[in-house]
Amino acid sequence: MNNKKQKDCFYCVNQLEVDYKDVRTLRRFINFYMKILPGDRTGICSWHQRKLTQAIKRARVMSLLSPTHK
Amino acid sequence: MSKSKASGPSRYELLFIVPNNYTEEEAKTIVAKVEGVVSEQGANIVYREFWGKKKLAYIIKQNHYGYYSLCEFDSEKNVIAKIDRTLRLSQEVLRHQIVSAVVLSDAERAKIKDKQEQSAVKNEKKDEKPIKEKAARPTAVRTEKNESNKAELKDLDEKLEGILSAQDLL
Numbered sequence A: 001m002n003n004k005k006q007k008d009c010f011y012c013v014n015q016l017e018v019d020y021k022d023v024r025t026l027r028r029f030i031n032f033y034m035k036i037l038p039g040d041r042t043g044i045c046s047w048h049q050r051k052l053t054q055a056i057k058r059a060r061v062m063s064l065l066s067p068t069h070k
Numbered sequence B: 001m002s003k004s005k006a007s008g009p010s011r012y013e014l015l016f017i018v019p020n021n022y023t024e025e026e027a028k029t030i031v032a033k034v035e036g037v038v039s040e041q042g043a044n045i046v047y048r049e050f051w052g053k054k055k056l057a058y059i060i061k062q063n064h065y066g067y068y069s070l071c072e073f074d075s076e077k078n079v080i081a082k083i084d085r086t087l088r089l090s091q092e093v094l095r096h097q098i099v100s101a102v103v104l105s106d107a108e109r110a111k112i113k114d115k116q117e118q119s120a121v122k123n124e125k126k127d128e129k130p131i132k133e134k135a136a137r138p139t140a141v142r143t144e145k146n147e148s149n150k151a152e153l154k155d156l157d158e159k160l161e162g163i164l165s166a167q168d169l170l
């Protein structure tokens, strides 16, 4: 539990690929201030974390996610 | 995501927003027009999805709402820039984005949607806890009966523990 780096990657476990249109999934990896959580907080593997940050930025461009907290 | 081969068409997906000053009917004709722009360049449209009117996460050119539409197509790499330019100049498209996509069959697409839905439902159930806790607090103060108060406190403790462990996990 204390070892943060040994968490399971959400996308690997669920055998899902990162999709910028799937805002409901992306939302769990963003904090209250709409900031992207770092990899050690999300527990996502570095490969998927890179895909995730890309996807969140794409979702922001299309106004699916707010870039800031109000 | 997918490494494009040296030649031959590859899969792209286009998501665009039609501004809110059109009716849904008009928006649909604009969607058809945009798809016309895409197929005009020799692209083969393989999948369409009209999301309907959605609230924008932030205001774009004084629009609070927009009609989202998704379109997947196979195309040569060199025409993407042309499509992009045409859409950028169009007054009828508020915003658009073309990204490369993975080739999916209908069955695979349905499977992915299902998985996304399941994980979203799971996550939203988890999120309900703190909201319930907030709602329970004022009623717990107001109630004068000790018994109900105790029961609610117990409930709160349980919920709090749930939240704490959930935060540990995240």
Ligand SMILES: [Zn+2]
Pocket (backbone or CB within 6 Å): A009, A010, A011, A012, A044, A045, A047, A048
């Ligand atoms: Zn992973």
